[in-house]
Amino acid sequence: MAPEPHSLMERRPEGPEQDLRRDLHAEHQILNMGPSHPATHGTVKFLIELDGETIVNLDVQVGYLHRAFEKECESGTWYQAIPYTDRLNYNSAILCNLAYCMAVEKLIGIQTPERCQWLRVLAAELSRLGDHLTRCGAACLELQAMTPFLYGIEARELCWDLQEILCGARVTSNYVRIGGTKHDMPPGFPAAFREHVGRIRQLLRDFDDVVTSNRIFVDRLKGTGTISREDCLRFALTGPLLRAAGVPLDLRKDQPYLVYDQVDFDVPIGEVGDNYDRYLVCVEEMHQSLRIADQCVARLEALGPGPVNVDDPRVRWPAKNHVFNRMEELIQQFKVVTEGPEVPAGEAYFAVESANGELGFYLVSDGTAVPWKVRCRPPSFINVQPLPLMVRGSLLADIIPTFDLINMIGGECDR
Amino acid sequence: MDDFGSPALRRLLDAHQDAVEETHAHRGDATARVAPERLVDVMRFLRDGPELRFEMLMDLTAVDYLGQEPRFEVVYHLYSLSGNQRLRVKARVPEEPGEIASVVDVWAAANWMEREVWDLYGIRFRGHPDLRRILLYEEFQGHPLRKDYPKEKRQPLLGPRN
Numbered sequence: 211m212a213p214e215p216h217s218l219m220e221r222r223p224e225g226p227e228q229d230l231r232r233d234l235h236a237e238h239q240i241l242n243m244g245p246s247h248p249a250t251h252g253t254v255k256f257l258i259e260l261d262g263e264t265i266v267n268l269d270v271q272v273g274y275l276h277r278a279f280e281k282e283c284e285s286g287t288w289y290q291a292i293p294y295t296d297r298l299n300y301n302s303a304i305l306c307n308l309a310y311c312m313a314v315e316k317l318i319g320i321q322t323p324e325r326c327q328w329l330r331v332l333a334a335e336l337s338r339l340g341d342h343l344t345r346c347g348a349a350c351l352e353l354q355a356m357t358p359f360l361y362g363i364e365a366r367e368l369c370w371d372l373q374e375i376l377c378g379a380r381v382t383s384n385y386v387r388i389g390g391t392k393h394d395m396p397p398g399f400p401a402a403f404r405e406h407v408g409r410i411r412q413l414l415r416d417f418d419d420v421v422t423s424n425r426i427f428v429d430r431l432k433g434t435g436t437i438s439r440e441d442c443l444r445f446a447l448t449g450p451l452l453r454a455a456g457v458p459l460d461l462r463k464d465q466p467y468l469v470y471d472q473v474d475f476d477v478p479i480g481e482v483g484d485n486y487d488r489y490l491v492c493v494e495e496m497h498q499s500l501r502i503a504d505q506c507v508a509r510l511e512a513l514g515p516g517p518v519n520v521d522d523p524r525v526r527w528p529a530k531n532h533v534f535n536r537m538e539e540l541i542q543q544f545k546v547v548t549e550g551p552e553v554p555a556g557e558a559y560f561a562v563e564s565a566n567g568e569l570g571f572y573l574v575s576d577g578t579a580v581p582w583k584v585r586c587r588p589p590s591f592i593n594v595q596p597l598p599l600m601v602r603g604s605l606l607a608d609i610i611p612t613f614d615l616i617n618m619i620g621g622e623c624d625r
Numbered sequence: 626m627d628d629f630g631s632p633a634l635r636r637l638l639d640a641h642q643d644a645v646e647e648t649h650a651h652r653g654d655a656t657a658r659v660a661p662e663r664l665v666d667v668m669r670f671l672r673d674g675p676e677l678r679f680e681m682l683m684d685l686t687a688v689d690y691l692g693q694e695p696r697f698e699v700v701y702h703l704y705s706l707s708g709n710q711r712l713r714v715k716a717r718v719p720e721e722p723g724e725i726a727s728v729v730d731v732w733a734a735a736n737w738m739e740r741e742v743w744d745l746y747g748i749r750f751r752g753h754p755d756l757r758r759i760l761l762y763e764e765f766q767g768h769p770l771r772k773d774y775p776k777e778k779r780q781p782l783l784g785p786r787n
Contacts, residue, residue: 273760278776280745281769285776316652443680443706446734457706464709556651559684559702559713572700574688587684587702595737624760 287550313571332506341565390519435612449567455483631655
C-alpha cells in the first residue's frame with residue numbers, strides 16, 4: 211500500500227523549510243451549497259468539488275419544489291390545469307397560461323379572434339418584461355449591488371400594476387383561457403399603460419447607467435459562465451442563453467404564432483455566450499418587449515370593440531346576463547364549468563418563446579374531458595443542466611452570476 | 626407509408642423505411658413511430674443526415690397507455706435549427722423489461738430528460754451514464770406518473786440519514 215502522501219509522519223523529518231514548499235491542499239474539498247442559499251434565487255442544491263477556490267466538478271440537484279404538476283393535471287379537467295400553469299414560472303405566469311391554452315386550442319383545432327390575439331401578445335410581453343427585470347435585478351442583488359435591484363423591482367411593480375389592471379391579479383393572473391382571454395382590457399388601460407411605461411423606460415435608463423458599464427459588475431460577468439454555440443445546441447438551450455451565444459433563434463420570429471408576424475421587433479444576439487452577453491441580451495429584450503407592447507395597445511385602440519373569445523360552444527362560457535335569464539345558456543354554463551370541454555383524441559405539441567426559452571406543452575387526449583397526459587417542456591430545467599460545463603475550472607464565486615442569468619425558476623424546473 | 630408533405634419524414638422513410646412502423650401528422654405535427662431496436666441509428670441519421678440536421682432534442686418524455694400492449698411510448702421532439710422544422714419520433718416500450726436505448730450519445734440534453742422519465746415512469750435507458758432519480762429522492766417508492774400509481778398514495782417517512 212502506498213503511504214499517504216501528506217501524512218504528518220511523513221512530513222516531519224524534512225523540516226519546516228521543506229514543508230512550506232509543499233502544496234497544502236492536495237485533496238479536493240466537497241462543498242454543499244444550498245438547497246436554501248441566500249445568493250441563489252431558487253431552491254437548488256450544488257455539490258461542488260473544489261480545488262482551493264477552483265471548481266473541479268459540480269453536481270446540480272434539483273427537485274425541491276416538485277409538486278406533481280403533471281399528475282395533478284391528469285386528474286382534473288382541461289380548464290382546471292390553467293391555474294397550475296400560473297405556478298410553473300411564477301415570474302411570467304401569463305406566458306405559461308398562453309403556452310398551455312394554445313396547445314389545447316391546437317389539439318381542439320380552434321382559432322382565436324384577432325382582438326384576443328393582440329391582447330395575448332400584450333399580456334405576454336408585459337410578463338416577459340417582468341421576468342427579465344427580476345432576472346437582471348436579482349443578479350445585481352446577489353453581486354452585492356442593492357440599488358439597481360430596487361430600480362428593477364420598482365419597474366416590475368409597475369409591470370405588475372399593469373397586469374393587475376388587465377387581469378385582476380398581479381402574479382398568478384390566470385388570464386389566458388382556452389379559446390380566448392378572461393376578459394377584454396378595461397377602458398382606462400391605455401392611459402395607465404402610457405403613464406407606467408414612461409416611468410419603466412426611465413427606470414431602465416437608470417438601471418443601465420448604474421450597472422452596464424460598472425467596473426465591478428463587468429468584471430464579474432465578462433468571461434464567466436461561457437458556453438459555446440455547439441454546446442448550446444447539444445444541450446438544447448433556448449432563449450437568452452442561446453441568443454447570447456450568437457444563435458438568433460426566437461420562436462416569435464422563426465415560427466410566428468398569434469400576431470407576432472405583424473409587429474416590428476428585433477432579436478438581439480450576443481457574441482461569445484458569457485454572462486455579460488446574456489445580461490445585454492436581456493436588457494435589449496426588455497426594450498423590444500416595450501416596443502411590442504406599444505404597438506399592441508395602439509392596435510387594440512384602433513381595432514375597436516370585438517369578441518375576445520372564440521365562438522365555439524365547446525369551450526366558450528356564455529354571457530352572464532344570458533346565463534341568469536335563459537335555460538339553454540344556463541345548461542351550457544353548467545356543462546362547461548362542471549364537465550369541461552371534451553378534447554378530441556390525439557396529440558399535439560405547441561411551444562411559445564417564454565422569457566427563459568422554448569416553453570412547450572405536449573398534450574395527449576383520449577377524447578374525454580380529462581387530459582391523458584400534460585407534459586411541460588420546462589426551459590429552466592433544460593437550461594440549468596449544462597451549469598457544470600459553464601463553471602468548471604472557474605472560481606466558486608462565478609456560480610452566482612452564472613446561475614442568476616440562467617434564471618432557473620424552481621416552480622418551472624421542478625414542476 | 627405516407628410522408629404527409631413533411632420533407633423530414635420523406636427523407637427518413639427513404640433511408641430507413643424498414644425502421645419506421647407508422648407515421649401521422651395530426652394537427653400538423655409530423656410524427657414517426659420507429660422500432661425501438663433501431664432508435665439510436667435513426668436518431669443519429671436525423672441529427673447528421675443531409676437536409677435533416679436535427680441538432681436539438683427539444684423534449685423527451687413518455688406516455689403510459691395502461692391497458693395497451695406495449696404499455697409505454699417514449700416521445701422525442703426534435704428541432705432543426707438550419708431547416709427550422711420539427712419532427713416527433715416515438716418508440717414503444719413494453720412494461721417488461723421496460724428498457725430502451727439511451728440517446729445521450731446523440732444529444733447531451735437527453736441526460737436529465739431520461740433521468741426524469743426513469744424517475745417518474747420507471748423506464749430504464751440502456752447506456753445512460755448516470756441513471757439516478759432527479760425530481761424525487763432516492764428512497765421514493767414507485768414511479769408516480771404511471772397510471773396505476775394512485776394520487777393519494779403515501780410514502781414512508783424518512784428519518785435523518787446520519
